[in-house]
Amino acid sequence: MAKDKQYGSATLTHEETVKKATVADVPVTRTVPTRPLMAEPTRRADPAAALPFGRRNYTLMLLGIGVILLGFFIMSLDKEEFGFGFLGLTLGPIVVMGGFMLEFFAILARPVK
Known part of the structure; x- marks a missing residue:
């Protein structure tokens, strides 16, 4: 038999105490935080506008790579021992x-529209 507890002037059984103690009968409403939805990126009609740099930037980058390779070639032409x-x-x-x-300038230069 369930153990009885004395609450004030009324005597409740264990089952009644547990039922009274549960909050399952009370409807719980919670607001769930949601992330803001991001809009779709706008697509441009011009396919060249999708590139991060302009034609001038890419030309300067290729020129800079050529200058770097030229500098290494010049270093290899040295006839002194160990390149000194x-x-x-x-x-x-x-x-x-x-x-x-030249490479840094090509990257940082604003592309021409």
Whole structure:
């Protein structure tokens, strides 16, 4: 037999106490946070507008790669032992740095519309 508990002047059985203690009878309404829906990206009719850079940017990038390769070629032309001559230590690295500066300019330059 269930153990009885005394609440005030009324005596309740264990089952009645458990039923009274549950909140399943009370409807619970919760608001679930939702993420904002993002709109679809707008598509442009011009296929060239989808590229991140303009024609000038890509031309400068290719030119910069060519200048970098030219600088490494100049360094390989040095006839001194281990490349310690003027071409290997001075002229070649300056040309390579110029190529990298041209690459940075090509990336950062605003494309022409």
